[in-house]
Amino acid sequence: MFKGKFIKVSLLVSVIAISIIITIVPGISDKMRPELDVPYEPTHPSVVSSMLSVANVGKGDVLYDLGCGDGRIVVMATRKFGAARAVGIDLDPQRLLEAQERAKAYGVLDKIRFVQGNIMEVDASPATVVTMYLLDSVNLMVRPKLFMELRPGTRCVAHAFHMTDWKQDKIVQHPKARNNRISYWVIPAHLGGSWKWTTTTPAGNVAGSMNIMQKFQRIKGTINFDGSRDTAIDDPFVDGKNVSFTSRVNYKGQGINVEYKGVADGDVIRGTQEWKGGPHSGKFIWVAKREASNVYGTWEVSLQGGRAPLDGVLTLARKGRKLVASYYVKGEGRDERISQIYVWGNSVYFRVPLFGRESVAVFSGNLSGDKGEGSVKSKTWGAASYNWTARKTR
Numbered sequence: 001m002f003k004g005k006f007i008k009v010s011l012l013v014s015v016i017a018i019s020i021i022i023t024i025v026p027g028i029s030d031k032m033r034p035e036l037d038v039p040y041e042p043t044h045p046s047v048v049s050s051m052l053s054v055a056n057v058g059k060g061d062v063l064y065d066l067g068c069g070d071g072r073i074v075v076m077a078t079r080k081f082g083a084a085r086a087v088g089i090d091l092d093p094q095r096l097l098e099a100q101e102r103a104k105a106y107g108v109l110d111k112i113r114f115v116q117g118n119i120m121e122v123d124a125s126p127a128t129v130v131t132m133y134l135l136d137s138v139n140l141m142v143r144p145k146l147f148m149e150l151r152p153g154t155r156c157v158a159h160a161f162h163m164t165d166w167k168q169d170k171i172v173q174h175p176k177a178r179n180n181r182i183s184y185w186v187i188p189a190h191l192g193g194s195w196k197w198t199t200t201t202p203a204g205n206v207a208g209s210m211n212i213m214q215k216f217q218r219i220k221g222t223i224n225f226d227g228s229r230d231t232a233i234d235d236p237f238v239d240g241k242n243v244s245f246t247s248r249v250n251y252k253g254q255g256i257n258v259e260y261k262g263v264a265d266g267d268v269i270r271g272t273q274e275w276k277g278g279p280h281s282g283k284f285i286w287v288a289k290r291e292a293s294n295v296y297g298t299w300e301v302s303l304q305g306g307r308a309p310l311d312g313v314l315t316l317a318r319k320g321r322k323l324v325a326s327y328y329v330k331g332e333g334r335d336e337r338i339s340q341i342y343v344w345g346n347s348v349y350f351r352v353p354l355f356g357r358e359s360v361a362v363f364s365g366n367l368s369g370d371k372g373e374g375s376v377k378s379k380t381w382g383a384a385s386y387n388w389t390a391r392k393t394r
Contacts (some may be wrong), residue, residue, distance in 0.1 A: 018198070038096060043133055043159055044176035048076050053130050054172050054184045055155040057081040064127040065089065066119040066134065066142065071099025071112070074129050078111040083129070083374045089115045089122050125321070127151045133159040140340075145343050148321050152264070153240030154191040157182065164339065165362070166216045169239070186240045188217040189264035192347025192366060197288040199273065202278045207252065210288070213374075214347035215364050223247045223258075241330055254278050262286055293346050295367040301327075303376060305386040310352070310361060310376070314390070327352050348372075354380060363388060373374055 051073070057063060061083040065073045068088030077083040090096055096114050103109040106359040116120055119142065124130060127150060132139065140159050146156060160178035162168070163185065192214035199206045202206040210233065212221040219237045222230040228250045236245040243259045256278045262271025267290040274283045309331030317324045325338040329352065340351040340360075346368045351360040365374015365388065372390030 001286065004025065017245065036257075041139045041178075042069070042358045043070065043072070045072070045076070047159060047174055047182065048073055049080070050172055050174050050177075051131060051157045051159060052081050052216070053076055054170060054182060055131070055157045057083050057129055060084050061128045061308055062086070062126050063129040063131065064124045065131045066124075067132065068114070069095045069133075070101055071096075071102045073107055074099070074112050075102050077129075077131075078108040079106050084111070086112045087115060087122075087127075088112060089117060089119050091116065091118065114353060118147060123149065123321070125151070128154055130154065130156045130163075131158070132156070136161045136164070138310075144323065144340060144342065146187065150187045152187050154186065154187040156185045158184075160328075167218075182254050186217065188214075188238045188344070189241045190214070190266075190343075190345040191219055191238065191243060191264060191269075192345035193293060194291045194346070194368065195269065195288040196291065197286060199284050199286070201275075201284065204282060208288075211366075212345070212347070213364075213366050214344040215349055216342075216346070219245075221244075223249060225249045225251045227238060243271075244287055249291075253280065260286060262288070267292075290345060293368050295343055295346060295348060299361075299367065299372060299390040300393055301372075301390045303386055307376070307386050310354075312352070314350070325350060348374075356377060365390075367392075 036060040057077050059082045062335040063077045063083050063086040065086065065088045068074055068090045071088050074086035074088040074350045077086050088099055093116055096116055099114055100109070103112045123204050130146065130150065139158060140163065143163055143166060156339060160181055162183055166185065167377065168183045169186050170184040172184070174182055191212050194209065194211050196209045199208055202342070208224070210221055210223040212219050219238055221233050223233055224230050231247055231249055233245040233247045237243070241263050243264055246259045248255050249258050255373045257276040259274045259276065260271065262269040269286070269288040270287045273286040274282050275281050296316050296318055301312050301314050305311050311326065311330050313328040315326045323341050323343065325341040326335055327338050327350070328335045336353055338350050338352065346366045348362045348367055351362050354361050359378055359380045361376050361378045363374060363376045365372060367390060374388055376388050376392050377385045
């Protein structure tokens with residue numbers, strides 16, 4: 001696995017290097033080492049510092065480094081940035097020996113736990129920050145694990161490599177970084193679905209509702225007052241548990257600009273709504289509750305627009321911290337195990353292999369009650385997208 005950072009020459013580092021040499025030279029032979037998915041490559045210390053800075057690592061944080069190499073990220077996180085605890089995970093026992101020596105030399109071994117193992121098999125749910133220096137392909141493999149295990153608000157930072165269509169919340173350019181890039185994401189709250197609330201105004205109570213569709217940290221949807229015409233939400237922004245957006249809502253025949261800000265906690269959003277314009281301008285409490293819905297089960301999926309060969313059956317279940325899904329493609333008579341599957345409330349996203357697995361169809365949409373709908377795209381089709389509908393069979 002990756003990770004590493006060259007440290008400027010000093011007496012302390014010389015002592016570390018001598019200790020590592022003494023420890024490792026008689027140690028692990030190449031034949032005894034596990035086969036690695038990612039080659040070891042050191043990260044410059046200034047890049048490490050920038051990674052930890054963009055993630056705002058500080059007191060109270062628990063940092064997990066996926067592929068910790070010689071341990072310099074976890075050491076710097078605890079020694080310089082004040083992280084309460086850190087866990088370094090790597091397959092290579094030689095790198096872990098170096099990491100142990102480094103942590104011991106800098107006096108932070110009591111704050112760090114090193115694990116020899118596959119990053120996919122180690123539970124990362126206690127983390128408040130996750131760091132990575134892997135590969136694009138490995139990042140994509142790790143991505144479902146991050147969304148299943150990490151809590152909303154957990155910060156993720158990667159040296160060099162991206163997460164395909166999970167767009168970065170921030171990109172930092174760094175001259176010492178590979179590809180000159182550090183990428184940063186925040187695990188978003190689950191916001192997909194139908195929400196309702198009541199607003200108490202001087203003129204009485206107003207019933208509000210909205211329908212949200214989510215894909216990673218991006219949301220879109222509509223909002224409604226007292227059963228009037230649906231209007232689109234504008235300027236949506238999601239940062240972990242924090243959500244905000246605006247909308248021009250029709251209330252008793254009058255257009256009112258409303259600004260919403262809240263914090264999502266499971267099926268409840270608590271915050272404020274500010275009405276701008278009209279006789280009841282002002283700031284009101286906003287407590288929205290999501291309607292119950294179960295996306296797990298078996299769904300018959302039908303495509304429109306001439307893509308009937310992709311009609312199929314989606315089976316979706318949750319086992320512990322894992323999503324287990326498959327898609328039976330009726331037109332081709334094959335059953336595909338789906339590894340890239342995500343659920344945010346009632347919103348779903350999954351990828352079905354096409355044409356001998358050389359390309360994929362990307363489905364996104366909502367599953368609510370016993371019905372579902374959304375869109376599907378594939379690079380194979382160019383810019384075209386098609387609609388899909390679904391009905392729950394069990």
